[in-house]
Amino acid sequence: MRDALRKANRIVVKIGTNLLARDGGLDVEAMGRFCDQVASLLQAGKQVLLVSSGAIGMGAMELGIESRVTEIRMRQACAAIGQPLLMHQYRECFADHGVTIAQVLITRYVLNNRRTYLNLQASVETLLSLNVVPIFNENDSIAVDEINLAFGDNDRLSAMVASKIDADLLIILTDIDGLYDGDPKNDPHARRIAVVPKITDEVFSWAGTPGSTFSTGGMKTKLLAAEIAASAGCSIVLAHGNEKNVLPRICEGEDIGTLFLAGKRLSARNRWILNSAPRGTIWIDEGAVSALRRHKSLLPPGIVGVEGFFDSGEVVAINDIAKAVTAFDSEELRKLMGHHTADITSIIGSKRRDEVSLPEDIVFLD
Numbered sequence: 001m002r003d004a005l006r007k008a009n010r011i012v013v014k015i016g017t018n019l020l021a022r023d024g025g026l027d028v029e030a031m032g033r034f035c036d037q038v039a040s041l042l043q044a045g046k047q048v049l050l051v052s053s054g055a056i057g058m059g060a061m062e063l064g065i066e067s068r069v070t071e072i073r074m075r076q077a078c079a080a081i082g083q084p085l086l087m088h089q090y091r092e093c094f095a096d097h098g099v100t101i102a103q104v105l106i107t108r109y110v111l112n113n114r115r116t117y118l119n120l121q122a123s124v125e126t127l128l129s130l131n132v133v134p135i136f137n138e139n140d141s142i143a144v145d146e147i148n149l150a151f152g153d154n155d156r157l158s159a160m161v162a163s164k165i166d167a168d169l170l171i172i173l174t175d176i177d178g179l180y181d182g183d184p185k186n187d188p189h190a191r192r193i194a195v196v197p198k199i200t201d202e203v204f205s206w207a208g209t210p211g212s213t214f215s216t217g218g219m220k221t222k223l224l225a226a227e228i229a230a231s232a233g234c235s236i237v238l239a240h241g242n243e244k245n246v247l248p249r250i251c252e253g254e255d256i257g258t259l260f261l262a263g264k265r266l267s268a269r270n271r272w273i274l275n276s277a278p279r280g281t282i283w284i285d286e287g288a289v290s291a292l293r294r295h296k297s298l299l300p301p302g303i304v305g306v307e308g309f310f311d312s313g314e315v316v317a318i319n320d321i322a323k324a325v326t327a328f329d330s331e332e333l334r335k336l337m338g339h340h341t342a343d344i345t346s347i348i349g350s351k352r353r354d355e356v357s358l359p360e361d362i363v364f365l366d
């Protein structure tokens with residue numbers, strides 16, 4: 001099963017706060033070891049994208065704060081202070097290998113919006129073609145949860161990057177040597193799981209809280225991340241960042257950490273649809289559901305309800321079974337629902353096409 005990992009060419013590596021923070025500051029030696037390993041993967045001809053946490057923790061430590069930062073404004077301030085400290089150190093460590101780095105700060109909005117996503121994709125592809133290592137983090141200073149801008153944790157951010165940038169392998173490095181069948185902090189009998197073929201409710205029931213003061217995600221967000229990446233056809237390995245030479249060894253197929261098996265590989269467009277946060281919901285009747293299941297288009301007569309406000313071209317949920325790109329906006333659909341396609345022109349004044357969503361614009365969640 002691990003043999004497939006040897007063929008992985010485009011690899012996203014996520015490094016958690018725990019691994020980069022040391023009493024009162026950045027663990028420069030640890031960062032140096034990660035950079036050495038990334039450099040050896042580059043030497044082996046792989047493309048590597050880093051997702052690095054630690055901005056909030058570094059910022060807090062710079063300000064002498066020792067407890068968890070919870071207030072949003074303080075988290076934003078700490079991230080703004082800590083991010084350049086992180087990047088400065090990455091630059092120093094990679095310079096030893098003659099490797100150039102780039103900072104890429106993103107928000108959830110950037111990935112969900114097709115235009116900004118395509119811009120991001122173009123710039124990342126350019127960086128990779130220049131053999132530069134892009135280092136991603138959430139743009140914490142501007143991404144706030146309430147307006148649906150934030151990922152909130154870098155586990156999911158790394159999975160979205162892996163999915164949308166078409167990576168073969170996502171490696172999540174943390175401070176534990178894999179997924180256990182119980183939270184090791186509370187359950188001394190918990191055992192490491194070597195391979196997870198499918199992320200079921202039982203697997204989620206094993207996840208406990210984060211391991212350190214400045215960490216955000218904990219095991220739950222790592223499982224959510226693995227789910228996102230696996231559904232995009234990307235393999236995931238969760239491993240301890242302090243395991244010697246962990247990155248090259250994973251890429252050589254060694255049994256380290258927990259491997260989450262990749263699901264079926266979807267087209268880039270379908271992955272984008274699947275991983276976009278829906279802007280609203282189109283509710284459809286049973287007849288329409290079975291038509292969609294038979295790869296037919298979604299037409300106005302099958303629509304029984306429209307929730308939310310969205311534009312044409314945006315991703316919406318179809319009941320709770322699928323996501324799709326809609327060719328009509330929410331106002332138009334409220335007028336068109338339940339009507340025959342022949343009436344589209346008389347109802348909304350212009351006719352673009354009959355189909356609300358074509359089969360290739362619809363992705364089922366199961």
Ligand SMILES: Nc1ncnc2c1ncn2[C@@H]1O[C@H](COP(=O)(O)OP(=O)(O)O)[C@@H](O)[C@H]1O
Pocket residue numbers: 015016017018019173174175176178179180181182183184185206207208209210211212214215216217218219
């Ligand atoms: N089932 C589990 N298996 C492994 N670790 C778990 C589990 N449940 C909770 N954890 C905790 O999750 C921690 C890793 O997540 P987190 O602290 O958020 O790390 P990071 O900063 O690397 O994102 C581990 O140190 C461990 O204490």
Ligand SMILES: N[C@@H](CCC(=O)OP(=O)(O)O)C(=O)O
Pocket residue numbers: 015016017018052053054055056057079137138140152153154155214215216217218
């Ligand atoms: N963007 C935040 C990291 C958020 C996060 O997910 O942290 P972690 O659980 O340590 O990976 C920062 O740079 O501090």
